[in-house]
Amino acid sequence: MERKFMIQQAKDNSFLAFSQTCEMVKSTTSKNMKIKIVSEYLRKLDDGNLKVACDLFSGQIFPPWEGIELQVGYSTILDILKEVSGLNExxxxxxxxxxxxxxxxxxxxxxxxxxxxxxxxxxxxxQVYARLKKVAEASGKGSVNEKKKILTGLYLNMTPLETKYLTKILTGEMRIGLVSGLIIESIAEAFNRRFEEVNESFLLINNVGETAILAKYGKLSEAKLVLLRPTNFMLAESMQSAEEIVDYFRKELICEFKLDGVRVQCHKKVDTIKIFSRKGNEVSTQFPEIVEDLLQIGHDFIFDGEVLAFKNGKPLPFSKLQTRLQRKYVDEKVVNEVPLMLFVYDILFFDGEPLYKMPLIERKKIIEKIGFTGRIKCLEYFLVSKREEIERKFFESLELGYEGLMLKDPSAPYTVGKRGKYWIKLKKELDTLDAVIVAA
Incomplete structure (x- = not known):
């Protein structure tokens, strides 16, 4: 029997209504019921609360690229619970x-x-979001007490159910069975939009709360790339052999050596550089020499590429790069010990123009005209169409210290956040030999 849920004695925009909705979502295993509960809830919210609700459902208080962290440990929460409850430890x-x-x-x-x-x-x-931001902004001497004071005020005023979900938000452990795809489906259902349309916008702007606002007002087509804020990376699929790749595409392909480094998205706006990781975190401080060389480029841009430990014209093992990434501070000594190179292999935005819908071969031509210097290079590519050509390039890549090949459809757009067969990985599996064991 389908269970009916009612949100009682809670104003639509209240944190209590949000908590009650979370509880209902958690209590059902039905995907359709989860979507129904969340979509009906979202439909009632005003714009500000709609954005915060969607962000909190996704388990994300602040976007990762903002670099804002609560820095509230379990011990702080325990101290607050002890103080507010009056119970002994x-x-x-x-x-x-x-x-x-x-x-x-x-x-x-x-x-x-x-x-x-x-x-x-x-x-x-x-209001809850504003207080959590104040918690995150508290720093320096006395910051622990300041954080505790703000959170204690919240815990004192909230119902037990609200404190349950406030705690889950603070610890980053929502665990109510509401994955990203279900939130997107709920937004589509709430505002009568197509799932594909909502998902495309979300993948592009990389923020579920802002996507919900665009969906509410029928402005999903206005979603666009924003400089200095990461979008989702295009993803590749794997194939096991050159023959499989040739049979699938049956046309000329772009072939690149597969790099064994850290994939990054590089943004430049006027004289500001930001480098983002696959997870959307800003990692610019880890690569100061790359930032320095990117600043020399006289254009605004968004590049997709990979940072490698690189010396004497050859890539160093990934372990060398890892030792550098583990350092909290990167000084001149570290820069000299583990030199880096940024290889750029795609471009999404250039001097005011989004390029991600343009065919890859055209995007490549734009990259080639930029003229990189220093520790930035345009990744070399080759055009191949035959199995023998692919196999030859594969073994050449291994000899040079790379880990295989990337084969790419030259007519493909940059499909933000999607995995598909526009880009294919061919890795070291091809390097194994078939052997027959014979007993004599």
């Missing part, structure tokens, strides 16, 4: 062990709280 620990989840434990612990604020407040999502 032994009882707290027993409840936490019994529940196995700090959020679930918080709900049980604060069902017994004895301390109440003089004037109780009810928070909407925007």
């Amino acid at each position: 032994k009882t707290l620990v027993e409840i936490i062990i019994k529940n196995g989840d700090l959020g679930d434990a918080a709900e049980e612990i604060l069902a017994k709280k004895t301390i109440r604020p003089l004037l109780e407040e009810e928070y909407d999502l925007v």
Whole structure:
């Protein structure tokens, strides 16, 4: 029998309504029911609370590229729970062990709280977000107490159910069975948009809350690349042999050596450079010499490429790059010990113009005209169409210290955030030999 859910005694934009919605989503295993619950909830929210709700559903308070972190540990949360509940530490620990989840434990612990604020407040999502941002911004001497003071105020005013989901948000452990795809489907259902249309916009702007606002007002087509903010990377599929690749495409392909480094997205706007990782985190400080050389390029751009440890014209083992990535601070000594090279192999944006819909071969021509210097190179590519050509290039790549080949459709657009057969990986499996064991 289908279970009916009702959000009671909670204003639409309130954190309580959000918490009740999370609880309902968690209580059903039905994908369609999850979408129904979330879409009906999203439809009732105003713009500000809609954006925050979608971001929190995705388990992300702040976008990774902003570099904002709460820096609130378990011990801080435990101290707050102890203070607000009035329970002793032994009882707290027993409840936490019994529940196995700090959020679930918080709900049980604060069902017994004895301390109440003089004037109780009810928070909407925007207000909770604003307080969490203040927590993240608190730094320096006295910051721990400042963070604790702000969070204690929230815990004191919230119902036990709200504290459960506040705790889950703080610990990054929502675990309500609402994956990214279901949130996108819920947004599409809430505002009567096609899933494909909503998903395309989300993959491009890389923010589910902003995508929801565009969907609400029928402006998904206005989603666009934004300089200094990462978009999703195009992804490749694997094939096992040159023959399989030739049979699938049956046309001339772009062939590149497959690099064994760190894939990055490089943005330049006027005199500002930002380098982002696959996860959307800014990693510019790890590559100061690359930033320095990117600044010499007299254009605004978004590049897709790979950073390698590189010396004397050859790539160094990935382990060398790893030793550098593990360093908290990169000084001149580190730069000299592990020299780097950025190989650019795609371009998404150039001097005000988005290029990701343009055929790859045309994007390559734009890259070739830029004229890189220093520690930045345009990744060399070859045109191949026969099995023998691909196999020859494959073994050449291994001899030079690379890990195989990338074969790319020259007519393909840059499909942001999608894995598909426009790009194919051919890795070291081809290097194995078939052998027959004969007993004599």
